[in-house]
Amino acid sequence: MTTAHFFNRQTLHLRPDPSRVLVRPFRPAVEPRDLNAVDKTRANRIVDRVLALSADQVAELLAVTLENFDDRHRNLPEIFERRANEMDRIFDSHTSLSKAQLQLIGAYFLHEYSFEAAALFNPSIVPHPDQSNLEEGCGRFILSLRAVGEGHISSLTFRTGILACDGTVTIAPPARLAGVPTVTARLGDRLEIGFDPASDISERVIFPITDMQANGIEDARFVAFEDGGKTTYYATYTAYSGQGIRSELLETTDFVTFRLAPLRGPAARNKGMALFPRKIGGRYAMIARHDNESLHLIYSDDIHEWGLGTAILTPQFPWEFIQIGNCGSPIELDEGWLLLTHGVGPVRHYSIGAVLLDKDEPSRVIGRSREPLVKPAPAEREGYVPNVVYSCGAIRVGERIALPYAISDTFSTFATLKVAALLELLKAGMETP
Structure with missing residues (x-):
């Protein structure tokens, strides 16, 4: 210099x-690709797959996910839950979701980003x-x-x-x-x-x-x-x-x-x-x-x-x-x-x-x-x-x-x-x- x-x-x-990473929303995209659009049908298929799991399977998968990522982020269960609530307007009506289901669903609509x-x-x-x-x-x-x-x-x-x-x-x-x-x-x-x-x-x-x-x-x-x-x-x-x-x-x-x-x-x-x-x-x-x-x-x-x-x-x-x-x-x-x-x-x-x-x-x-x-x-x-x-x-x-x-x-x-x-x-x- x-x-x-x-x-x-x-x-x-x-x-x-x-x-150094953060988590940001993952949006199943429509075609032609639009980063701000969401394929509602595909999003609901992902939710349906989670809901098809037994309570024990949900608990086990959520525990494994948290073990894998929890030391990389602050208050990760809250982040998962907040993301699922953000996606609520996209999902078809799903009632009586347990906290574990809600958090696991949120995890499927996030990804890590090295900012x-x-x-x-x-x-x-x-x-x-x-x-x-x-x-x-x-x-x-x-x-x-x-x-x-x-x-x-x-x-x-x-x-x-x-x-x-x-x-x-x-x-x-x-x-x-x-x-x-x-x-x-x-x-x-x-x-x-x-x-x-x-x-x-x-x-x-x-x-x-x-x-x-x-x-x-x-x-x-x-x-x-x-x-x-x-x-x-x-x-x-x-x-x-x-x-x-x-x-x-x-x-x-x-x-x-x-x-x-x-x-x-x-x-x-x-x-x-x-x-x-x-x-x-x-x-x-x-x-x-x-x-x-x-x-x-x-x-x-x-x-x-x-x-x-x-x-x-x-x-x-x-x-x-x-x-x-x-x-x-x-x-x-x-x-x-x-x-x-x-x-x-x-x-x-x-x-x-x-x-x-x-x-x-x-x-x-x-x-x-x-x-x-x-x-x-x-x-x-x-x-x-x-x-x-x-x-x-x-x-x-x-x-x-x-x-x-x-x-x-x-x-x-x-x-x-x-x-x-x-x-x-x-x-x-x-x-x-």
Whole structure:
């Protein structure tokens, strides 16, 4: 990796782990194959076969199934039972099902999925709600990552870590188990979902739920949003159906219960929206790209409604001639808004740079990197998508910026940058060469 001289790479790599699995619905499909359709007749034949078993056979088969899978999932009997209840509208009328029959039927309509078997990339980061028992200048954080499994289906997974006072980053190892949330409320594509509060945050996987998300919840850009003394964690992300995309918004205060809703307006038809961490002039503000190459500043009175904004940054240097995008939400400094960017150059070569926006008028660029902070190098550029370094967000901790980023859309790593050195570089970039 070619980097700026003050770009301090950490010696940690977060790599995909195919042993981490969750259970997801199995739907006996109709022909021609439709992943969202269910062959009701075939589903009922499966149920009839289970009901033809004696009570002893049901008990024995359920016990064997649980013995085989129970140590891989939390509360598996409950998951089996919930799945059978979800399928109730598909089944013909079956009365007087025992608990064992219900659970065994549910087991037949689930399958394991290795949600991060292919890639673990495009990380974002926010301060952890719990900053207790840390030395001054250190910070605890929550890291989100895009996990990709079979079929290029993307989901959202989490880690926690600490940036120590000396600039060292440590990441807590993930829990062995993983699971999806329960949908607690649903109105069209607006969802409320929740996890078991006793679960570790690394167990919680937000897997596609709606038809619009069917092929992925991609590239979540998290931000700790401050308003009236209250912190709400928002994330803009891309919902991908397999045919089209839409920007959506995730909201949480505790990383246990989440609300997910589509964004509206012309800007929501594109990828890569990043919310400012507070209102500016009493309005929400967003960095977005809707012309395929430039960054725009958008204001809105409604966090769910986004029109077209004003172009503030266009390609200028060779490493960004194809397009510019954001690498997450702007970071507020005394000197202005620090916005990390990605640029696309020859052979779709992705690099990471930065700009500084005016604190009061963020449409005004007051600092810019002429060269990338980090770009792919021959020694480390192979992967799921070669020649890419990419991030969905960074944070400031004391005198440093903590930047998680992905390499070749395959695995993730970390770097830290001294704020003072970065500001000096950005201001120098605005001077006439």
